[in-house]
Amino acid sequence: MQKRAIRNKIISIFMAAFLLCIGWMTGLQGAEAAGTESSNSLLEVHYIDVGQGDATLIKSDGHAMLIDAGNNNKGTAVQSYLQKQGIKKLDYVIGTHPDADHIGGLDVIIYKFDCTTVMMPDYSKDTKTYEEVVDTLKAKNYKALHPKTGDTYQLGDASFTVTAPSERKYDSANDYSIAIRLEHGDNHFLFVGDAEEESEQEMLKTKQKLSADVYKVSHHGSRSGTTEGFLKAVNPQYAVISCGEDNSYGHPHAEVMNLLRTEGIKVFRTDEQGTIVAVSDGKKITWNMSPDESWRAGEPKGTRSDAEPAVKNTKEEKNGGSYILNTNTKKVHRPSCSSVKKMADKNKKKTKKSLKELEKEGYTPCQNCMDK
Ligand SMILES: [Zn+2]
Ligand SMILES: [Zn+2]
Incomplete structure (x- = not known):
């Protein structure tokens, strides 16, 4: 009888150990499953309507980044958009290049928010707008970082890699634009500022990964960017154009609209649809509205460099x-x-x-x- 009792006890100990083991393994699997889920927390990309210009807010797992802040008169609008989104701190602020329609509102943002890293290209411009940004950086004791092509940064559950510019000199201020490829699970978003053909060619030549599900169309849909070869390398499913209603440059240009249409790319645009929001779960991308169907190109009103504010010549x-x-x-x-x-x-x-x-x-x- 005693022997049997001991044997039973040993068996029950083994059983308990076995069950514990199973439990531990299932627990492990559960934890692993949860891990995959958390790396797929939602990423939000807000293409903020700032009229003629750019401003994009990216949020991932409690972290945030802003690419450009529109023209000088848009800083406060971008600030209140960010506040409504519950943003208190920006992990990254990128001023793609020193043109007013990109960094005009940046001084307000840098002044009003805690910014961990501010990125700007290693290129200055002799304008009041640029000076205002530099002065604000000084006032906040920040120093702009000039990121290098290939550098990768983490933003919550997402990461982004710098694809342009290189460290050489360019003729056009637009070609100094900082370009990034944002990665979230299987999804990719490409932002190229106002990069023109020269920068596009360079990105192609360096054989970096450019493919993206969503392409933020270069230079507000200007024909100076989005060359056919570049668009084919990016091979996006969606394109977003940020430009002002009836802007004087005729953005987006018919050549670019035709190319996007021929390639079967779904287009969103701020001039006709306002602020556009894309949400990625790491696998799918969903939008806060349907793509635009108008395929309407802008109508140019005279020729003028976009470095100047659009209001300047109205009187003349x-x-x-x-x-x-x-x-x-x-x-x-x-x-x-x-x-x-x-x-x-x-x-x-x-x-x-x-x-x-x-x-x-x-x-x-x-x-x-x-x-x-
Ligand atoms: Zn520009
Ligand atoms: Zn621009």
């Missing part, structure tokens, strides 16, 4: 950006001048030349209309 544009010349009396008039109406048609000539150029040609300003 209203009167055709021009003066009226009397080729007989060699006088320069504003179109509104009363003497223009009296002028003989054969002596009347419209010009877009500056007053300085005209004075060189022997013209003198009309005392009535040109004296301020």
Whole structure:
């Protein structure tokens, strides 16, 4: 009897150990399953509508990053958008390049939020906008980091790799744009700022991974970027264009819209749809709206560099950006001048030349209309 009892006890100890073992293994599996789930916590990409310009907020697992902050008059709007999203601290702030439509609002953001890392290209611009950003960095005791191509950074459950610029000199300020490829599980998002053909070619040549599910269209849909070869390398399912309604540059350009359409890419655009939000669970990407169906290209209103704020020339544009010349009396008039109406048609000539150029040609300003 005693022997049996001992044997039974041994068996029960073994059984308990076995069950414990099973329990431990299932527990382990459970923990592993939970681990996969947590690495797939949602990533949000907010393409904020800032009119003509760029501002993108990226959130992952309690961490946040902002790429650009729109023009000078958009800083406060971006700030309140971030606050509504519950952002108190930004892990990364990227000023893609020193053009006003990208870093104009950045001084407000850097001033108002705790920013762990601020990234800007190693390229400065002699503008008040750029100075304001530099001054704010100084005031907050921050130093802008110039990231290198190939560098990878962690943002919550996501990570991003810098794909441009390289460390050389470019002719266009746009080609200094910091470009990044954001990775979240199986999903990828590409942001290239205003990178033009030169930078695109370089990204292709260095054979980095560029493929992305979502491509933020370069330079607001300008034909200066998004070349066919580059788009084919990115091979996106979706494209997002950030531009202003009826902007003066004619963004997005018809060439780019046609290319996106031919490649069967679904397009979202802030000028027609406002702020666009993409959510990734690491496998699928969902959107807060359906893609845009208009395929409408912008209409250019004169040629002008996008380095200048869009409002600057409006006054001159209203009167055709021009003066009226009397080729007989060699006088320069504003179109509104009363003497223009009296002028003989054969002596009347419209010009877009500056007053300085005209004075060189022997013209003198009309005392009535040109004296301020
Ligand atoms: Zn630019
Ligand atoms: Zn731009």
